Amino acid sequence: MSVVQRPAASAAPRSAQPPLRGDAVLRRLDRALLRVVHAAGRLVPEGLNPLEQAGGVANVCLVVAILSGALLLFWYSSSVHLAYASLEKAGASWLGGLTRSLHRYSSDGCVFFVLIHAARLTLARRIAGPRWLAWVTGWLLFVLLVLVGWLGYWLVWDQRAHRVALGTADLLDALPIFSEPLARSFLSDDGVNSLLFFVVFFLHMLLPAGMGIALWLHVARLSRSRFFPGRTLTLWILGTLCAVSFLFPATSAPPARMAALPQRFTMDWWYLFPLLLTDRLSGGALWALHLIGGLALFSAPWWLRRGGSAGTLRTATTEASRCNACETCFHDCPYLAIRMVPRSDGSTRYATQSEVDPSRCVGCGICSGSCDSAGVGLLDWLPPKAERRRLEGWLEAHTGDPPPVVFLCAEGASAEWRVDSLNGRCDALPGCYVLSVPCLGWVNGYLVDRALDRGAAAVVLAGCGPEGCAYREGFAHTAERMRGRRKPVSKRGEAGDSRIHLLAHGPGEGAALRAAVDAIRRGEAPRARAPVGARAWAGGAVLAALLGGFAWLGSDLPYSAPPSPEAELVVSFKLLGRLQGGMRRLSTEELEALPVHMRPKDGRVPTDRRHADVRLRVRVDGRLLREERYAPGGLWGDKNSVALETIPLASGRHRVEVELSDDPAANEWPYRYEAELEFPRGERRVVLFDREHGFRCP
Ligand code: HEM
Ligand code: SF4
Numbered sequence: 142m143s144v145v146q147r148p149a150a151s152a153a154p155r156s157a158q159p160p161l162r163g164d165a166v167l168r169r170l171d172r173a174l175l176r177v178v179h180a181a182g183r184l185v186p187e188g189l190n191p192l193e194q195a196g197g198v199a200n201v202c203l204v205v206a207i208l209s210g211a212l213l214l215f216w217y218s219s220s221v222h223l224a225y226a227s228l229e230k231a232g233a234s235w236l237g238g239l240t241r242s243l244h245r246y247s248s249d250g251c252v253f254f255v256l257i258h259a260a261r262l263t264l265a266r267r268i269a270g271p272r273w274l275a276w277v278t279g280w281l282l283f284v285l286l287v288l289v290g291w292l293g294y295w296l297v298w299d300q301r302a303h304r305v306a307l308g309t310a311d312l313l314d315a316l317p318i319f320s321e322p323l324a325r326s327f328l329s330d331d332g333v334n335s336l337l338f339f340v341v342f343f344l345h346m347l348l349p350a351g352m353g354i355a356l357w358l359h360v361a362r363l364s365r366s367r368f369f370p371g372r373t374l375t376l377w378i379l380g381t382l383c384a385v386s387f388l389f390p391a392t393s394a395p396p397a398r399m400a401a402l403p404q405r406f407t408m409d410w411w412y413l414f415p416l417l418l419t420d421r422l423s424g425g426a427l428w429a430l431h432l433i434g435g436l437a438l439f440s441a442p443w444w445l446r447r448g449g450s451a452g453t454l455r456t457a458t459t460e461a462s463r464c465n466a467c468e469t470c471f472h473d474c475p476y477l478a479i480r481m482v483p484r485s486d487g488s489t490r491y492a493t494q495s496e497v498d499p500s501r502c503v504g505c506g507i508c509s510g511s512c513d514s515a516g517v518g519l520l521d522w523l524p525p526k527a528e529r530r531r532l533e534g535w536l537e538a539h540t541g542d543p544p545p546v547v548f549l550c551a552e553g554a555s556a557e558w559r560v561d562s563l564n565g566r567c568d569a570l571p572g573c574y575v576l577s578v579p580c581l582g583w584v585n586g587y588l589v590d591r592a593l594d595r596g597a598a599a600v601v602l603a604g605c606g607p608e609g610c611a612y613r614e615g616f617a618h619t620a621e622r623m624r625g626r627r628k629p630v631s632k633r634g635e636a637g638d639s640r641i642h643l644l645a646h647g648p649g650e651g652a653a654l655r656a657a658v659d660a661i662r663r664g665e666a667p668r669a670r671a672p673v674g675a676r677a678w679a680g681g682a683v684l685a686a687l688l689g690g691f692a693w694l695g696s697d698l699p700y701s702a703p704p705s706p707e708a709e710l711v712v713s714f715k716l717l718g719r720l721q722g723g724m725r726r727l728s729t730e731e732l733e734a735l736p737v738h739m740r741p742k743d744g745r746v747p748t749d750r751r752h753a754d755v756r757l758r759v760r761v762d763g764r765l766l767r768e769e770r771y772a773p774g775g776l777w778g779d780k781n782s783v784a785l786e787t788i789p790l791a792s793g794r795h796r797v798e799v800e801l802s803d804d805p806a807a808n809e810w811p812y813r814y815e816a817e818l819e820f821p822r823g824e825r826r827v828v829l830f831d832r833e834h835g836f837r838c839p
């Protein structure tokens with residue numbers, strides 16, 4: 142038998158959210174963010190606030206980015222030597238320019254709205270418990286999105302792309318995966334690796350498919366996922382993107398030149414913000430930061446939970462004997478947490494009964510509102526029958542003018558209020574009986590009708606609104622029950638009873654909720670909040686200008702790389718040191734044991750496979766500035782030694798001497814280079830060596 146807990150006399154609203162570390166800070170930040178969201182909402186008609194549906198709006202932007210990207214292939218050339226010019230050519234035609242600009246601004250819009258979506262859900266503390274999957278895949282999506290954009294900017298092959306390429310090389314060169322540093326590919330214009338450029342192009346095309354899989358997982362635990370916003374909002378977004386594209390056509394920076402690395406330029410901060418790190422940290426530090434930061438972020442659903450994974454998590458339960466297998470709760474649960482399973486109570490009247498999967502249940506109580514026989518819900522915590530009797534008791538014992546009854550969602554405007562659940566009093570709403578509920582979806586039509594039958598002057602259903610509902614569909618389900626469109630319906634609501642009021646006020650809107658309830662108590666209609674007609678059109682245009690302007694602004698803001706020396710000398714070589722030991726002849730048995738193609742022609746092999754280190758000496762104007770040894774590459778030390786040395790210099794003319802020795806045992810420097818070189822300010826000169834070409838200064 143289940144034990145019914147007695148509610149505290151005066152307590153915080155009955156929230157089902159698991160307690161998190163830093164709850165108070167998150168709530169404060171949430172209210173600040175919601176102030177902006179609600180301000181935007183006041184400009185446009187209900188249901189059309191893009192900040193309320195940021196996840197869906199991000200999806201629209203993503204689709205536009207994919208389609209415009211595919212169209213851009215008509216102009217774009219994936220050859221590193223033609224890429225820049227092909228985009229300039231695209232920009233010269235109106236259609237090419239529009240396609241390119243749409244591609245850029247829809248991608249920017251996608252990051253912008255994903256950040257809003259992530260900020261809203263994080264601050265609303267929708268992190269822990271069954272939401273871990275949405276959290277982990279959400280951040281994975283964000284990482285993939287930024288990576289796709291980062292690679293996209295590489296494909297322009299302008300000055301920004303040069304920085305992106307060097308940043309990526311820094312990161313990858315810290316891993317022992319390439320036989321020679323990737324950074325060597327970016328030393329001279331003619332040496333840029335075309336294959337690498339094509340790989341970048343290929344990844345830019347392929348990664349969005351990975352995003353598709355992550356997106357599918359992201360919403361896998363949600364029913365009726367609102368993948369896209371409604372048609373009006375979608376058209377509004379498309380219009381805004383086209384307007385920004387016409388007004389501010391996307392452009393490239395000057396073409397990439399490997400000899401020059403500009404220190405100041407404007408860039409798209411939505412995607413290139415990692416330059417702040419790649420330009421300042423070494424490859425090892427970048428990896429450490431990514432690994433530690435990534436681990437902390439992805440494991441947040443577990444370590445943020447107060448009391449660890451054993452912390453309070455309310456989940457629904459079922460009472461099989463009360464279930465008449467109507468399947469309403471099964472369809473209504475927004476988190477796919479209810480299944481219909483074969484009967485367990487021996488009843489032959491119904492073949493199935495409902496069952497809750499606790500690993501998916503977030504404890505919203507919406508199923509409680511779905512069931513008119515109290516067969517499912519938060520039965521141990523908020524048993525519907527006991528709550529109904531309590532409500533009836535208040536109304537029956539009441540003397541004087543009939544009071545309104547307020548069903549108050551714990552996630553909405555009331556988060557800081559105290560509610561006395563024993564006698565239904567709340568200081569913030571004097572003169573009303575208040576029942577605190579975890580989500581407005583907990584309320585069903587039967588309960589509302591009962592309250593009106595027992596003498597309530599009005600019933601106020603105060604929640605966060607259809608878009609702001611902490612449990613996605615609770616507000617909308619109850620609104621539909623009141624209109625007779627969802628079972629169990631309110632008969633009075635269906636008949637158009639004007640005493641039923643649905644109020645939408647999110648966290649931080651306590652004053653507005655209080656004013657609206659006050660008006661209802663005085664018998665007046667609460668003030669409508671959303672604009673209509675010409676005001677709605679004007680508001681929509683203002684919001685489009687604000688959001689479009691913001692996305693555009695972030696796409697072209699100045700950036701300064703850390704100060705670099707006046708000029709640089711880069712010396713890079715690839716050279717195989719001499720063999721360390723001598724040669725020995727293989728025995729007949731040894732030769733026969735080898736496959737034919739691996740048998741040496743002269744039958745001799747080195748006694749030691751390892752080659753000697755290669756030494757480098759660099760003198761500038763007669764001063765020895767660098768003297769290093771480089772171990773051979775490969776697992777057995779039988780591959781080239783590779784070096785990439787950067788030496789800061791003052792600009793002007795310098796005498797440069799480079800010497801290489803492939804035999805450290807003998808004090809010989811068989812490879813020598815000597816030249817008088819001009820070092821222009823802000824540029825670098827490169828001296829390259831390999832056995833095939835000797836020394837070169839491209
Ligand atoms: C490309 C990136 C992303 C896209 C396109 C996206 C899109 C969506 C969409 C369409 C939904 C369903 C909304 C609904 O039907 O109610 C959703 C749910 C969700 N998203 Fe994202 N999202 C992204 C990234 C993120 C990130 C970075 C987070 C991290 C905070 C996140 C957290 C969540 C959570 C927790 C839910 C479930 C909401 C709930 O349980 O009530 N998403 N997302
Ligand atoms: S709504 Fe109630 S009666 Fe219907 S299936 Fe769910 S638990 Fe059973």
Ligand code: SF4
Pocket residue numbers: 456457473474475476477478479497501502503504505506507508509518
């Ligand atoms: S509707 Fe019921 S079963 Fe579904 S998540 Fe909410 S409380 Fe859990």
